[in-house]
Amino acid sequence: VPCVSGGLPKPTNITFLSINMKNILQWNPPQGLQGVEVTYSVQYFIYGQKKWLNKSECRNISRTYCDLSAETSDYERQYYAKAKAIWGTNCSKWAETGRFYPFLETQIGPPEVALTTDGKSISIVLTAPKKWKKNPEESSISLEQIYSNLKYNVSVHNTKSNRTWSQCVTNRTLVFSWLEPDTLYCVLVESFVPGPPRLAQPSEKQCVSTLKDQASTLKVK
Amino acid sequence: LKTLHLGSCMITSSLQAIQSGFSEIQDRQPKDEIIDLRILRKTQPLQDTKPAGQCCLLHHVLRLYLDRVFKNYQTPDHRILQKISGLANSFLTIKKDLWLCHVHMACPCGEEAMEKYSQLMSHFKELQPPAAVVKALGELDILLSWMEEMD
Amino acid sequence: DGVAALPAPQNLSVQSTNMKHVLTWSPVVVPEEIIHYSVEYQGEYESLYMSHIWIPSSWCSPTQGPECDITDDITATVPYSLRVRATLDSLTSAWSTLKHPFNRNSTVLTPPGMEITKDGFHLIIKLEDLGPQFEFFVAYWKREPGAKEHVKMVRRGGIPVHLETMEPGAAHCVKVRTFVKAIRRHSAFSQTECVKVQGETLPL
Numbered sequence: 077v078p079c080v081s082g083g084l085p086k087p088t089n090i091t092f093l094s095i096n097m098k099n100i101l102q103w104n105p106p107q108g109l110q111g112v113e114v115t116y117s118v119q120y121f122i123y124g125q126k127k128w129l130n131k132s133e134c135r136n137i138s139r140t141y142c143d144l145s146a147e148t149s150d151y152e153r154q155y156y157a158k159a160k161a162i163w164g165t166n167c168s169k170w171a172e173t174g175r176f177y178p179f180l181e182t183q184i185g186p187p188e189v190a191l192t193t194d195g196k197s198i199s200i201v202l203t204a205p206k207k208w209k210k211n212p213e214e215s216s217i218s219l220e221q222i223y224s225n226l227k228y229n230v231s232v233h234n235t236k237s238n239r240t241w242s243q244c245v246t247n248r249t250l251v252f253s254w255l256e257p258d259t260l261y262c263v264l265v266e267s268f269v270p271g272p273p274r275l276a277q278p279s280e281k282q283c284v285s286t287l288k289d290q291a292s293t294l295k296v297k
Numbered sequence: 298l299k300t301l302h303l304g305s306c307m308i309t310s311s312l313q314a315i316q317s318g319f320s321e322i323q324d325r326q327p328k329d330e331i332i333d334l335r336i337l338r339k340t341q342p343l344q345d346t347k348p349a350g351q352c353c354l355l356h357h358v359l360r361l362y363l364d365r366v367f368k369n370y371q372t373p374d375h376r377i378l379q380k381i382s383g384l385a386n387s388f389l390t391i392k393k394d395l396w397l398c399h400v401h402m403a404c405p406c407g408e409e410a411m412e413k414y415s416q417l418m419s420h421f422k423e424l425q426p427p428a429a430v431v432k433a434l435g436e437l438d439i440l441l442s443w444m445e446e447m448d
Numbered sequence: 449d450g451v452a453a454l455p456a457p458q459n460l461s462v463q464s465t466n467m468k469h470v471l472t473w474s475p476v477v478v479p480e481e482i483i484h485y486s487v488e489y490q491g492e493y494e495s496l497y498m499s500h501i502w503i504p505s506s507w508c509s510p511t512q513g514p515e516c517d518i519t520d521d522i523t524a525t526v527p528y529s530l531r532v533r534a535t536l537d538s539l540t541s542a543w544s545t546l547k548h549p550f551n552r553n554s555t556v557l558t559p560p561g562m563e564i565t566k567d568g569f570h571l572i573i574k575l576e577d578l579g580p581q582f583e584f585f586v587a588y589w590k591r592e593p594g595a596k597e598h599v600k601m602v603r604r605g606g607i608p609v610h611l612e613t614m615e616p617g618a619a620h621c622v623k624v625r626t627f628v629k630a631i632r633r634h635s636a637f638s639q640t641e642c643v644k645v646q647g648e649t650l651p652l
Contacts, residue, residue, distance in 0.1 A: 124334060124335030125333060177439075239565075244602075252610075257570060271313055375509075385522070
């Protein structure tokens with residue numbers, strides 16, 4: 077039964093939250109409807125095509141987000157999406173996003189970081205972040221395949237000297253040798269793509285300690 | 298600094314600075330209400346053009362922007378006017394580099410390039426001039442990402 | 449109509465260092481009065497395609513001082529025409545235009561400031577933050593005969609960057625110059641700085 081459009085205020089702040097091309101449409105409930113059990117429906121549009129398409133899994137939902145990753149997986153296209161609030165026979169007008177361009181707007185998640193030590197040095201092995209995929213069985217696409225200029229900013233913190241230094245790399249293996257003995261070193265890594273500003277997400281901090289002082293170890297002055 | 302390989306024409310450009318300038322005004326543009334029509338279409342991007350014709354196609358697209366988009370863009374907002382000026386002058390720099398390739402016979406205009414450009418122009422002309430200007434400006438991120446992929 | 453009653457500013461010139469560009473002029477003096485100025489600019493695009501268009505400067509339309517930071521206005525590597533006029537209440541002077549258009553590729557590039565430190569055996573460099581237009585070309589070597597010079601591009605100033613792991617007992621030297629992508633020019637090299645890590649014995 078078609079609802080009476082405009083009888084409710086629209087959802088607000090409707091945007092895409094995109095990380096590694098996992099594209100979630102999210103919004104805030106309409107203002108002034110606290111305590112009212114509102115549901116929502118979602119549609120999306122491929123820029124340059126002809127009509128809005130329903131997202132069936134997000135019809136009459138009570139949550140305020142909808143995963144449109146599959147519908148927006150061609151990252152070289154641009155998209156719009158919209159949501160409306162429904163309550164009984166009343167519904168709001170559509171609240172619509174701006175044009176969403178996954179290739180330029182997706183946040184690049186951190187790489188996987190493997191941190192090991194042989195006691196005197198630490199080695200850092202990075203695994204590039206992966207593009208979202210619909211099924212686990214699908215083969216993974218590394219974001220390095222999509223962004224040829226993907227780089228990593230590796231930050232190393234010496235907890236004893238309380239010094240932090242960083243290094244910008246494109247290769248995925250780093251070794252820092254001749255470290256101070258019996259010292260905890262903590263590592264953070266951030267992926268980034270030179271170009272328009274994007275939000276960045278550093279990796280979880282990982283720490284490893286070098287071995288205690290041995291008989292013939294260097295004394296650093 | 299980005300090196301664009303356009304067949305036998307090679308130019309360098311600060312694409313990042315242009316992208317940053319555009320992203321500063323992207324959210325303050327008049328809304329492009331016509332969402333079922335694209336000027337720069339996925340079916341004929343620059344990077345899928347044969348290398349020999351890429352320079353010519355890009356040269357023509359930049360000329361479209363310089364002659365008919367930036368020139369006809371109206372705004373009372375000085376901040377946007379300043380950013381548009383920065384974009385226009387940066388595009389002019391690239392176009393001058395492409396012109397040097399043309400002078401050195403490194404920018405041939407093959408049939409494919411001209412066919413793609415005429416398709417693009419037909420999309421542009423489908424719209425009323427003010428709407429075409431708003432849409433073309435809104436699609437600058439598409440053009441810049443096409444150029445980004447020409448390495 | 450009061451337009452020419454106020455003298456136009458004179459002696460316009462641009463001082464530009466490290467991509468910071470300042471337009472200056474001789475102040476117009478009217479005893480016991482405060483003179484305001486308006487600055488406008490025209491890039492090569494405007495002069496070629498729409499020569500009637502002048503764009504108000506970001507920070508100096510209007511301004512009181514006889515100078516204007518035009519850095520945010522000069523955003524392309526093309527010649528820019530610049531003009532200034534004075535205003536006093538309803539009185540407005542004629543425009544005074546910079547004799548020669550200014551192109552940012554003429555900016556003076558100075559060697560960057562740098563801070564060389566060590567964290568144990570690790571050589572760390574922190575470079576002066578000159579803004580997003582600057583990259584840094586860092587050359588470093590071990591001070592010994594025939595030593596090979598290594599090079600690293602550092603994309604940003606203001607943060608400590610790891611250069612290399614030093615060997616004990618040897619001095620390691622560094623010099624830096626800036627590179628500005630937008631104008632494809634680099635500065636002269638900085639002074640060379642060296643650091644040394646003492647050490648008695650090598651690890652087994």
